[in-house]
Amino acid sequence: xxxxxxxxxxxxxxxxxxxxxxxxxxxxxxxxxxxxxxxxxxxxxxxxxxxxxxxxxxxxxxxxxxxxxxxxxxxxxxxxxxxxxxxxxxxxxxxxxxxxxxxxxxxxxxxxxxxxxxxxxxxxxxxxxxxxxxxxxxxxxxxxxxxxxxxxxxxxxxxxxxxxxxxxxxxxxxxxxxxxxxxxxxxxxxxxxxxxxxxxxxxxxxxxxxxxxxxxxxxxxxxxxxxxxxxxxxxxxxxxxxxxxxxxxxxxxxxxxxxxxxxxxxxxxxxxxxxxxxxxxxxxxxxxxxxxxxxxxxxxxxxxxxxxxxxxxxxxxxxxxxxxxxxxxxxxxxxxxxxxxxxxxxxxxxxxxxxxxxxxxxxxxxxxxxxxxxxxxxxxxxxxxxxxxxxxxxxxxxxxxxxxxxxxxxxxxxxxxxxxxxxxxxxxxxxxxxxxxxxxxxxxxxxxxxxxxxxxxxxxxxxxxxxxxxxxxxxxxxxxxxxxxxxxxxxxxxxxxxxxxxxxxxxxxxxxxxxxxxxxxxxxxxxxxxxxxxxxxxxxxxxxxxxxxxxxxxxxxxxxxxxxxxxxxxxxxxxxxxxxxxxxxxxxxxxxxxxxxxxxxxxxxxxxxxxxxxxxxxxxxxxxxxxxxxxxxxxxxxxxxxxxxxxxxxxxxxxxxxxxxxxxxxxxxxxxxxxxxxxxxxxxxxxxxxxxxxxxxxxxxxxxxxxxxxxxxxxxxxxxxxxxxxxxxxxxxxxxxxxxxxxxxxxxxxxxxxxxxxxxxxxxxxxxxxxxxxxxxxxxxxxxxxxxxxxxxxxxxxxxxxxxxxxxxxxxxxxxxxxxxxxxxxxxxxxxxxxxxxxxxxxxxxxxxxxxxxxxxxxxxxxxxxxxxxxxxxxx
Ligand SMILES: Nc1ncnc2c1ncn2[C@@H]1O[C@H](COP(=O)(O)OP(=O)(O)OP(=O)(O)O)[C@@H](O)[C@H]1O
Numbered sequence: 045x046x047x048x049x050x051x052x053x054x055x056x057x058x059x060x061x062x063x064x065x066x067x068x069x070x071x072x073x074x075x076x077x078x079x080x081x082x083x084x085x086x087x088x089x090x091x092x093x094x095x096x097x098x099x100x101x102x103x104x105x106x107x108x109x110x111x112x113x114x115x116x117x118x119x120x121x122x123x124x125x126x127x128x129x130x131x132x133x134x135x136x137x138x139x140x141x142x143x144x145x146x147x148x149x150x151x152x153x154x155x156x157x158x159x160x161x162x163x164x165x166x167x168x169x170x171x172x173x174x175x176x177x178x179x180x181x182x183x184x185x186x187x188x189x190x191x192x193x194x195x196x197x198x199x200x201x202x203x204x205x206x207x208x209x210x211x212x213x214x215x216x217x218x219x220x221x222x223x224x225x226x227x228x229x230x231x232x233x234x235x236x237x238x239x240x241x242x243x244x245x246x247x248x249x250x251x252x253x254x255x256x257x258x259x260x261x262x263x264x265x266x267x268x269x270x271x272x273x274x275x276x277x278x279x280x281x282x283x284x285x286x287x288x289x290x291x292x293x294x295x296x297x298x299x300x301x302x303x304x305x306x307x308x309x310x311x312x313x314x315x316x317x318x319x320x321x322x323x324x325x326x327x328x329x330x331x332x333x334x335x336x337x338x339x340x341x342x343x344x345x346x347x348x349x350x351x352x353x354x355x356x357x358x359x360x361x362x363x364x365x366x367x368x369x370x371x372x373x374x375x376x377x378x379x380x381x382x383x384x385x386x387x388x389x390x391x392x393x394x395x396x397x398x399x400x401x402x403x404x405x406x407x408x409x410x411x412x413x414x415x416x417x418x419x420x421x422x423x424x425x426x427x428x429x430x431x432x433x434x435x436x437x438x439x440x441x442x443x444x445x446x447x448x449x450x451x452x453x454x455x456x457x458x459x460x461x462x463x464x465x466x467x468x469x470x471x472x473x474x475x476x477x478x479x480x481x482x483x484x485x486x487x488x489x490x491x492x493x494x495x496x497x498x499x500x501x502x503x504x505x506x507x508x509x510x511x512x513x514x515x516x517x518x519x520x521x522x523x524x525x526x527x528x529x530x531x532x533x534x535x536x537x538x539x540x541x542x543x544x545x546x547x548x549x550x551x552x553x554x555x556x557x558x559x560x561x562x563x564x565x566x567x568x569x570x571x572x573x574x575x576x577x578x579x580x581x582x583x584x585x586x587x588x589x590x591x592x593x594x595x596x597x598x599x600x601x602x603x604x605x606x607x608x609x610x611x612x613x614x615x616x617x618x619x620x621x622x623x624x625x626x627x628x629x630x631x632x633x634x635x636x637x638x639x640x641x642x643x644x645x646x647x648x649x650x651x652x653x654x655x656x657x658x659x660x661x662x663x664x665x666x667x668x669x670x671x672x673x674x675x676x677x678x679x680x681x682x683x684x685x686x687x688x689x690x691x692x693x694x695x696x697x698x699x700x701x702x703x704x705x706x707x708x709x710x711x712x713x714x715x716x717x718x719x720x721x722x723x724x725x726x727x728x729x730x731x732x733x734x735x736x737x738x739x740x741x742x743x744x745x746x747x748x749x750x751x752x753x754x755x756x757x758x759x760x761x762x763x764x765x766x767x768x769x770x771x772x773x774x775x776x777x778x779x780x781x782x783x784x785x786x787x788x789x790x791x792x793x794x795x796x797x798x799x800x801x802x803x804x805x806x807x808x809x810x811x812x813x814x815x816x817x818x819x820x821x822x823x824x825x826x827x828x829x830x831x832x833x834x835x836x837x838x839x840x841x842x843x844x845x846x847x848x849x850x851x852x853x854x855x856x857x858x859x860x861x862x863x864x865x866x867x868x869x870x871x872x873x874x875x876x877x878x879x880x881x882x883x884x885x886x887x888x889x890x891x892x893x894x895x896x897x898x899x900x901x902x903x904x905x906x907x908x909x910x911x912x913x914x915x916x917x918x919x920x
Contacts, residue, residue: 055148057083057101057109063136063153069250070134070156071126077142079113080135087112093129094122120166123157127167130248132158156300159248160219163194163416165407171350171358173197175217177247178292180257181205181234182285189290189311190215193297195359195406196307196413196600200286201314205233209240212247213324214366216333220247221296223254244324252296259283262291269294269305279313286313307413307596320368320693321710325734326749329715330686331644332365345687348644349696351617353396355404356603357610364611368693370707372629378612378695381446383626385616386697392620394438395613402610403428405603412592412599419472419481422588425599426464432456432602439609447612453605460595467588482581490584493577500570504530507563517541522563530567531557619697622647627692627703633745634661635689635708635780639701642684643691646699654818656681660780661706665801667774667781669790671825672805674833677818678784679715681805682749685782686711689747708780709745712738714753735765739772748773748781763787774800791824887911 053061060074060083071089073080082090083101087110091098100108114122126133135157140150157167160176168174177190186208189200203211212220220241222234241247255261266275266287280286290311297305328336335343346365352358369375385392403424411417432454439451469483484491508522511532521533528549534542535555546558618624639655646653654677660668670678688698692705714734735753742748753769754762766787773781774797783790794802804825806817814832831851835844894907 059148059151060136063134063151067134067153067156070132070158072134072136072153073114073119074136075116075138075151076113078116080116080119081111081113083109083111085110089131090114090122090126093126093131096122120164123164124167127157127159127162130159130246132156132248132250153302155302158219158250158300160217160250161193161297161300162218163407163410163414165404168194168407170355170404171352171362173215173359173362175215176219176221176293176296177212177215177217178221178257178289178296179208179212179234179237179241180223180285180289180292181208181237182288185285186237187285187289188212188215189286189293190217191293191297191308193301193305193308194410195356196309196410197312198290198293198308198310199312199314200280200290201316202285203316205237207323209237209244210324212241213244214322214327216245217247219250220245221250221252221256221292223257223292224251250296252292256292256295257288259287259291262288262295265291265294265298266311269308270310275311278311280311301414303414303416305414306593307410307600309597309600317709318370318374320370320690320708322366322368322690323710323712323737325715325737326686326711326713327366329713330683330690330711330749332687332690333362343644345644345690348647349618349691351614351621352610353399353614354402354606354610356406356607357399357614359406360607361611361614364694364696365690368690369695370693370709372631372707375629375693375695375707377444377446378615379626379629379697381442381444381450381612382615382619382695382697384442384444384447385613386619386626389620391438391441392613392616395435395609396617398431398435398438399606399610399613401427402431402606405599405606409596409599409603412589413596415589415593417589417592418474419468419476419585420474422464422468422592423470423472426461426468426470429457429461429464432606435606435609446608450605450609450612453601455598455602457595457598457602460592463588463591467584476582476585477578479578479581482584487580487584490577490580493573493580496573497570497577500566503566507566508532515541515543523557528557528559529571530563531559532563533557615696622699624697624699625701625703626697627688627700627705629692630704630706632662632706633666633780634659634664634704634706635685635747636660636664636704637685637688637700637702640684640688640703641699642680643687643699645680645684655701656684656818656820658685658820660685660782666778666799667770667783667793667797668801668803669770669793669824670782670784670803670805670820671786671788671791672784673807673814673816673825674786674830675836676805676807676816677820678805679751680818681820682751682782682784683713683715686713686747686749707745708747709743710741711747711749712742713749713751714738715749715751732765735769739769739777742773742777742779744778746777746779748779750781750783750785752785753783754787763789766790767793770800771797788824794824887914 056076060072063074064072071082071086073082087098090096090112094112094114096112096114099111101111102108123133133156134153135155136151136153138149139152139154142149158176160174162168162174173192174194175190175192177188180187185202186205187200187202188208188211189198191198201211222238238249242249263275267273270278274282275284275287294305294308322332327333330345331343332345334341341347346362350358350361352361369378385395405425405428408417408421408425411421433456436451436454436456439447439454442448442451467482467486469481472481482490484494504522508520512518512520517534517538519535519538522530523533524530531549532546533555539556542556542558546560548556549559550557619626635658637656637658640658641653641655646655660666670681672678688700688703689705689708690711691698692703693707714731731753738748738750750769754764754766766785767790770781770783770790770793773779774793778799791802793800801822802824803820803822806819806821807825808815808817831844831847834847835841890907890911899907
């Protein structure tokens with residue numbers, strides 16, 4: 045912007061530069077009349093991202109300024125596009141009436157819209173939280189704080205640094221604040237974490253000065269917002285790592301919002317061990333919130349099972365799915381509630397019916413609190429508050445404690461609903477600027493002013509008729525335009541008849557236009573009345589908005605209750621629609637399903653989907669090795685297990701005939717070869733990193749899903765790694781594990797280790813073809829049928845035939861017996877080592893128990909002989 049110091053700049057452009065200096069990292073929307081103008085680089089960005097024309101200001105000067113303008117009435121759509129493209133926008137408005145301005149009109153930046161701070165419905169996904177988060181790396185722990193300003197939800201948690209990136213990915217924030225890259229706050233670790241966030245999420249990274257994160261200042265910011273002395277009431281002790289992160293989030297909102305944040309009423313500290321931990325890899329590979337390939341909601345578990353009807357219900361359902369519970373008591377509370385709905389169709393129909401077209405109370409409450417609520421918000425609110433009574437009555441009939449609590453939370457706010465009904469016109473426009481928002485009868489003064497303007501039409505008609513008759517011009521017309529106001533129009537052929545007192549104002553093609561003293565007087569009265577009625581209407585609307593602020597807290601609580609009712613009824617409706625059952629939740633370390641189904645695939649395939657049983661953990665063995673041909677359904681089966689556990693622990697019914705689930709603390713998956721080349725890691729490296737994460741962090745309460753570990757390297761390396769990992773899990777961790785593999789050699793582990801068992805997927809051979817039955821059966825298989833699958837996939841017959849020849853050659857050269865012998869040798873050694881160590885221990889114990897001083901020589905020789913025999917037995 046070389047032109048900044050140019051003395052030739054107009055006052056408006058000088059003003060533009062002064063704002064641009066204050067908001068250098070934002071695109072500045074500079075209001076000029078009916079347009080938001082953008083200049084210089086901003087104009088180029090807007091032209092590129094928004095597809096609007098790039099022109100220039102001062103075309104004839106030496107240095108024309110690039111310019112792109114956005115009509116003010118269409119600003120919302122343009123804002124949406126530019127924010128989605130990851131830009132921030134500073135909205136600079138005219139803050140005085142241009143008519144009254146002395147010199148250049150006063151302007152100010154009234155808000156900065158960034159991806160993480162949007163509040164307008166059009167810029168938000170109804171059923172998704174729009175999180176802004178801040179990250180802080182403490183000495184021992186990391187902390188993250190996140191807020192959705194459109195709802196007022198504000199949470200924070202302390203966690204090990206190694207889990208930070210995963211947690212951020214799970215939250216999928218739109219924007220992430222970090223301390224500026226200088227000083228000790230921003231070391232190598234932070235740089236690594238930020239680059240991980242950048243590569244794994246769509247979040248925009250915003251750097252802010254180190255003082256945003258300074259603990260004392262941050263604590264002051266937070267206590268000021270909540271009006272508390274300290275943060276102990278929120279479970280945040282002095283010096284907690286949470287404080288810098290939470291303070292930075294609020295400081296950033298203060299910087300960008302320029303309105304009150306009173307709808308952020310408190311901060312919830314998330315206790316990680318209360319929730320089933322699902323790491324980022326599992327979240328992605330199990331396609332819980334988005335599909336793996338297209339990153340689409342459609343096709344994900346959430347998309348398939350979410351039947352909520354309200355925005356806040358949808359967001360809560362999303363959070364329940366992202367953060368399933370770990371406490372049997374809490375899970376049962378949700379399940380009891382869902383069961384009560386599922387068993388009573390009338391009750392369920394009544395609730396779901398009432399939730400239809402229910403307003404997003406949480407977001408309206410936020411807009412009320414930030415004084416951005418429009419007339420339509422209040423109309424929706426009035427309609428919605430009317431439904432609360434019937435919902436409360438329905439819920440009061442229920443006996444489950446959760447539903448009773450929800451019923452208690454159904455606050456009808458009669459007096460507020462009544463005010464809205466009396467004041468706001470149900471047919472009102474979107475904005476207050478043209479009036480028509482306050483209903484007739486609400487204010488006597490408004491009614492009087494309105495009737496003055498309404499009566500104007502009949503006065504004008506009467507005046508027109510009178511004048512036409514008086515001066516004998518039957519087609520004389522009274523009209524109105526913005527420039528001249530009211531006028532009398534007389535066609536040219538009759539203009540000679542016009543009396544003297546008519547003052548000529550405008551000549552048009554076939555007529556002349558005049559004004560009269562009476563008409564002018566009348567006009568003044570009318571225009572005055574219109575202006576005053578608009579002014580009064582705006583004042584009345586503002587009063588209602590201010591009154592509404594007193595209800596924000598109650599609206600938020602009501603919203604929480606309705607969201608929970610929506611989630612529970614969604615679960616019940618789903619279970620009735622698809623025949624899901626209530627899982628029995630236990631504290632045992634086992635999982636059992638009878639006729640379990642994959643929730644998404646089974647819904648697509650209908651009756652073609654083959655259901656399967658599962659017995660895992662405790663007596664049934666912790667580790668299940670599943671072998672079977674390609675395409676037989678191994679991956680589907682192991683993923684289905686993880687999904688059913690997640691659904692059960694969120695309090696959802698599940699697709700099975702019967703299910704018993706021992707609560708799981710963490711889910712780990714190592715599934716398929718995800719392409720992480722963009723992160724500079726080879727497929728095998730990713731596979732091994734994920735495997736290392738599992739063996740290092742899984743507990744005996746975890747569920748581990750392994751699909752093809754070791755496939756990314758040579759057969760023997762891969763097999764050895766897979767063998768050793770399985771052995772380690774079975775011997776040292778003992779967690780419930782499903783391992784789908786093509787390494788048939790692994791099935792031998794079931795003979796060696798007590799808690800490992802084999803299953804295979806049934807296949808029927810028919811002529812030269814195979815039919816996949818998708819049925820999981822006990823025992824191992826030793827055939828791959830890979831070539832059959834290649835044929836099915838359309839590999840040319842010539843290649844298929846040649847593959848068969850090569851396979852048969854290979855099979856005879858490196859016969860399976862040879863490999864088997866190798867492994868049986870391993871097995872023998874394994875058994876021998878075990879036996880040896882046990883015998884040696886027995887012998888040593890015997891020696892330790894012997895009192896040598898009291899042994900006779902004969903006894904000593906007998907003991908020696910016994911020991912010798914025992915050792916020789918063991919080595920045979
Ligand atoms: N239980 C089932 N009932 C019906 N169809 C199924 C079932 N399980 C899987 N399928 C179908 O079989 C296809 C292949 O399943 P899946 O990917 O689970 O096989 P896989 O054995 O893991 O294959 P690979 O070893 O090649 O990875 C799926 O796309 C699905 O359409």
